[in-house]
Amino acid sequence: MINPTLRQFRYFEALVRHEHFGRAAEASGVSQPALSMQIRELEETLGSALFERGMRQVKLTGFGETVSPRIHDILRSVDELGDIARIAGKGLAGPLRLGVIPTIAPYLLPGIIRELSGSFTGTDVQVRETLTDRLIAELSDGRIDAAIVALPVSEPSLQETALFDEEFVLVRPVSAQGEPVPDRDNLRAHRLLLLEEGHCFRDQALSFCNISPSLPRDGLDGSSLATLVQLVGSGIGITLIPEMAVGVETGSAPVVTDRFSKNPPHRTVGMIWRRSSPLGPQLEQVAEVVRKAAAAKSAALPRQSGNAGTR
Numbered sequence: 478m479i480n481p482t483l484r485q486f487r488y489f490e491a492l493v494r495h496e497h498f499g500r501a502a503e504a505s506g507v508s509q510p511a512l513s514m515q516i517r518e519l520e521e522t523l524g525s526a527l528f529e530r531g532m533r534q535v536k537l538t539g540f541g542e543t544v545s546p547r548i549h550d551i552l553r554s555v556d557e558l559g560d561i562a563r564i565a566g567k568g569l570a571g572p573l574r575l576g577v578i579p580t581i582a583p584y585l586l587p588g589i590i591r592e593l594s595g596s597f598t599g600t601d602v603q604v605r606e607t608l609t610d611r612l613i614a615e616l617s618d619g620r621i622d623a624a625i626v627a628l629p630v631s632e633p634s635l636q637e638t639a640l641f642d643e644e645f646v647l648v649r650p651v652s653a654q655g656e657p658v659p660d661r662d663n664l665r666a667h668r669l670l671l672l673e674e675g676h677c678f679r680d681q682a683l684s685f686c687n688i689s690p691s692l693p694r695d696g697l698d699g700s701s702l703a704t705l706v707q708l709v710g711s712g713i714g715i716t717l718i719p720e721m722a723v724g725v726e727t728g729s730a731p732v733v734t735d736r737f738s739k740n741p742p743h744r745t746v747g748m749i750w751r752r753s754s755p756l757g758p759q760l761e762q763v764a765e766v767v768r769k770a771a772a773a774k775s776a777a778l779p780r781q782s783g784n785a786g787t788r
Contacts, residue, residue: 483555485519486548488512489527490618493545496534553619560622560755570599573763576612576624577604580678580702581746584721585625588770596766608675616751623760625767627677628747635749636757640768641775645682645717645742648709651731658735661686661742668714670705673698678744682717685742706730717742720778721771746771 491501492512502512520527527541537545573593577586582604590602605612605621612624613632628637647658659667664686672679679698697713699705703726705716710730718726723734748764750757 481519481522482515483552485515485522486552488515489519489545489548490552492516492528492535493537493541494618496536498535549618556619557753557755570597572601572603573597573623574603574605574621576615576621576626577606578609578612578624578626578677579606580627580672580676580719580722581625582606584719584725585767585771585774588774589625589767592766592770593763597763609677610675613749616749619751622754622756623748623750623763625746625748627681628745628749630749632749634752636752636760637747637749638761638764639745639747640764641771642743642745643775644720644736645685645744646720646723647715647735647737648706648718648727648732649715649735650709650712651733652712653715654733658737660737660739664715668697670697670699670708670714670716672702672705673700678719681742681744685717702726706732719744721774724778 488501488505488507491505492498495501495504498509498513502509505512516527523540523544525540526538527544528535529538586604590604593600593602605615607615609624609626609630612621612626613630613635615621616624617632617634625640628639630637649656665688669682669686669688671682697708699708702718702722706718706726707730708714709716710732727734748760748767750760754760
């Protein structure tokens, strides 16, 4: 019997993930015929079909469902073996695949990358920006090494370490400058603009305002904090944004920002990675570098209430 190859296993994983030969081939950096041939050879080697081919989608057969977790474990072990070799030879030199959620990435990444590059010579920081659920899945699959997210994630297989706490800031149209800051109960009487479903920041804002996610709202959902702030500047409503985003997002919109004086909403930002990762000690060092970069960013932020953006 001819043994299957790691290349075939990686193509198998790509096809499982994308459920489409063309997308799987693109993600793998090969042509579709080349990927299809390797999958066919893998099926012939194993003696059974792994996928059901459809016009627009492919799905695992029963046999494919059986072998999929075993192939996944094999590839994870191979990747972890590579990590062991990395830290034995050159510490953290080489690629560091770091995931970051969208409500953190634009504001902290420049400082983080600068600090990591200075602290870990030879490290190539590769960034993946997407939602928390996807980062957790990619982390579990071994596609990234660590992720910066809002805590907790409460996944038993993942290690969590807190980096810093951050308040949320109220953003209102510039016409509201000087008006009293509404408390959390009164916020529900305003048109609250939020990020679209899937963003953890949305859930945190709803929780602060005691609004059930399942209830209909008289508001708009945006795909980014930048969109929300511009909508507020147009007089459509109000929104909440994390403190780190104030300097970037409010400078080009006619808005004012205010802090809550009592029990302000906040989040804990942290870093997560697989408990089984051989890079655990090195990732603790990475977390400390990120923590220092975030502290430097926070120290540079304006602290006053009622900070108006430009018109």
